[in-house]
Amino acid sequence: MTDPRFFKSSYSGGSGGNCVECAYGSDSVLVRDSKDRSGTVLSFGRQTWAAFLDGARRGTFDRQA
Incomplete structure (x- = not known):
């Protein structure tokens, strides 16, 4: 098994380091804290991740306030 290729969003440049990185697995999306790359990696099904992104966009x- 090869190591997943994590990436950050191009929108994360000015966030002061409060970012997550994502990687696409064969049937999942992996998410980790960009400041703790050896820490916990969360795994979400692709449909769950798509629903989350849709909610974020909306x-x-x-x-x-």
């Missing part, structure tokens, strides 16, 4: 998780 503002579902935006904080209410």
